[in-house]
Amino acid sequence: MNTQPIPANFFLVECRACSRPLRVPKLLLDQQVVCRHCSLQFTAFDPKSSVAVEQPTFANLIAKVDQLLAQCEARPEVA
C-alpha cells in the first residue's frame, strides 16, 4: 500500500471512473484534470473544502414552486 503523505500543496481526489486516488496540485482546484490511470477528464475539487453543496430536496422544490406561483399570482394580469 502506498501510504505516503501527500505534499501540502497537493490534494487528493478520487477518480470517478476508476476510483483511484489522484494527487492534484492545488493550483488545479476546480480545473479540468485527466486521470492518469484511465484518462477520464473531470473537474478536480477538494472534498474537504466542498462545504455543504445545497442538495435540492423535494421539500425545497415544493417551497420554490410555491414561491414562484405566489410571484405569478401577485402580477397584474396581462391580456
Ligand SMILES: [Zn+2]
Ligand atoms: Zn481514473
